[in-house]
Amino acid sequence: MTLLRQGFGGQGARPPYLASWLVARAVADRRREELLGDLEELFQVQSHERGRREARRWYWRQAANAVVDAIRDRRRQPKPPAGDSFMQTINQDLRYAFRSLKASPGFATVAVLMLALGIGANSTIFSWVNSVLLDPMPGSARTKELVQFTYLYKGDVMPSFSFPDYQDISRAAKQVTGIIGWDDLSVGIVVDRDAERAWAEIVTANFFDVIGAPVPVGRGFTAQEELPGTAATVVLSHAYWQRRFNGDPNVIGRQVKINSQPFTIVGVAAKGFHGAVAGLSYDLFLPIGTQPAVMPGGGRLEVRGSRWLSLVGRLAPGSSREQARAELDSTIASMRTAWASQNRYVDFQAAVFPLDNSPDGGISVLRPVLLILMAVGGVVLLITCANLAGLLLARASSRQREIAIRLSMGAGRWRIVQQLLIEGMVLAGLGSVAALVALQWTSGLLIGFAPPSELPIHLDVAVDARVLWFTAAIAIGTVLLFALAPAAMAAPADVATTLRDVGAAGRVFSRHRLRRTLVAAQVALSISLLVGAGLCIRSLSAAAKMTPGFQAEGVVVGWLDLFSAGYTSEQGRDFYARALDRVRAIPGVESVSLSRRIPLGFMGGGFTDLTVEGHTVSDDDPQGVALNSVGPDYATTMRIPVVKGRDLSTNDVSKQPLVALITETMARIYWKDRDAVGGRFFFGQPRPDQPPQWITVAGVVKDIKQRSLNERPQPVVMIPIQQFYTPNAVVHVRTATGLDTISGELQRAMRDIDPRVPFYNVSRLADHTKAATFQQKLAGDLLVVFGALALLLAGIGSYGVLSYLVGMRRREIGIRLAVGATQGDVFRLIAGSGARLIGAGVIAGLLLSIGVGIGLESLLIGVKPIDPPTYAGVIGALTIVATIACLLPARRAASVDPTTTLREE
């Protein structure tokens, strides 16, 4: 004892570490330091007086006592132990959440399924947006810097330039590090005598450098290869190299034949790079100098009037799209001055688009649909959240007693909110996992929406880190949306009152109002989705009724490629004549014709300018007219009504006077009130050095749609393919025979004439022209699915709220019945409150729908955004669902037995 009083000098042995650690963990902060100090001090005395061993034993005993005391102490305390860490409480909450969800498996299943659906729809759509819009050119570097150069002519976007245009623009461009020009074509390629079709991109020599796609095997193109007539070289795409050459590294230097011309393979492009067009996958890249060799119609490289190249530039660091546009505008202005004598580039205005929003190519088709889908996905998620919030509120009400007890036991309000949020997170987490599992499958669905087309469509949707992050963010956002409000409301302000009279009507008024708002919101959102779906469906049926000017049903088409078979024009004409004769002789064939291209396909047509006899040139004249080469009986085969004159016939051959079919719009523009039949015109501008090649109008036909069903009637010229030979044509056969039968017959006929000529892609014309309504079909289909789903959710939501309401008001209803209200009164009371609830949603939904209609306007064909039949239909559908949702609870309320109800409490 004296030792203590005098201050036992110095520091001796240390007390057992583990024991003092245990004491420190167990004892409350307030007393920890003093207790440990006292123990340590006494430990020194003990070890001095009785030795180290005894002292340690003593210390352990003391520590055990302290821990037992602390535990006893903690039990006595009503508050949670102050030593709990955040992670510990999260852990507890997680366990608790799983337990309470397991206790109500029905609720948990419904909630997880709804979340999986909502989150899954969004991640799926995002995975599409991610690969189509956010990464428009896979395999290339810094796609954001790439822009497409175009010009506007009288408000229309024109994406094509001539090669001399390209050279002028490229030379003058300072705002870009480089500009490439490209065009695509289908070619015949022969490797070791095996012939097949392939898609090629014909590109300027700087293509791979500017796009930022390296050529890892072999080399890219040199400037030398831009000159016509130089050595023919080809770069393979990685995918084609793998498919056709099994990835053989010795492929460099090999000879192949492309469109009957010898080519040398010089390189293989990087893996994952498919060419300069999003959504399409090219097999070959050819230098632009080979154009005269591989493209029908002769050399275009020196022809300023031949516009066929798409231009893509890479913005220089620090340059903006607007600066590039201004520069292009001034380049065009100087070109206009330089070519003023030929009246070129008049009314041209520069337009520069980001690559992910270019008016050209697959993205322009998918972009509006994807943006609409993003919005639809968001709405579906909102509906899901509203519905879940409703479910959770109901759950929170029934758990109010539990929560009040926890609060009175000393749980913090935040602790309760945290608990409910964690339950929400568990639900959303399970939902996201389900969504991600489904995503493996749903992300690939996009390709199923791709329209039938002869183009090499390639929609490779990859689920990458960005998609996963998006899903996580959506899940967290969802939890905040659906779980926060119920959680905040679940912590009642007045614990005592809640404990006393849970269940009495009116106590939960504010919660009630929230649930009603949620249901009204669901009704409103589902109405807007349904209106969107209705508008798309109406567009489709309007489009089906809208005649494109020809009848696609009953026509089978097949593509011929005489060019790659190395035909001269003489041989080609002969082939066409024999092919038509052969096909005409097939039993069941009504009529047969040829055409350079099919109408309403994705492949745009050619344009040409022309000079019409007796027509004074004016500013109102179109920039050019659509041009097509067709075979005899074209109007008959396509069932295009001939208004005046005659259809083309087998007599319109090369030695006969040149003739043409024109459309009514063309006749109206160039001949006005004169008679067009017998009128004459020639292609291009008058030239003093050579006499014009006059073409006589043989017949005028009704207008036909060329690119889209929405377009204004276009001036179109159709010239006989025998007089204006083209080595690529599509055989059009009108027949009642089924596709499979006729396909075999046609293949045999072509093989009989010449087995070397590729005849491919035999299909129904109607399948191709469906491409014209592809957007409406896609948007319509998806909106119908989501809209029906939303309607179902809204119906369940309204039913839930009303049943809940009836449950809450049982006592009140009992009293009403007891004091003389009839069952009819009660029925009207409940049905009325349901009707008010849904009515509010309907009004909000109709207002919302007007916005939806305007958003969809660009996709609508023949339907106004505010379309009364659509609205009537949607309101009708909703009324049916709403009536069911109201009637069931109202009937239950009316059948309440007052004596039982009043005795219940």
Next chain:
Amino acid sequence: MTRIPPPVLGEFEQIVMLALLRLGPDAYGATVSAEIETRSGRGVSVSAVHTTLDRLEQKGLVKSRVGDPTPQRGGKRKRHYEVAALGMKALQASYRSIRNMADGLEDLLGEPA
């Protein structure tokens, strides 16, 4: 005005408070424990001493102040205790009642030397 009787003390509480009185200004957890151990000859739980002192302080029977840390305590501070006025009254009451109850039983209980 009714007088509020001082709280009744438990046996261990009495012992702890007596130790405080004996130790005077030097009374803190370790010395109190050691004092009880030497005086009563029985092993003492330091934790129990602490708990008791804590409880007595909450009842207002003892007062405490924080003292300096010393090296043999591993640098941890100590808390000095002294008996408060109310505690003194309670202790006097306890002692009075035990003495009154023991009066005349000295033979049986054994009078301290």
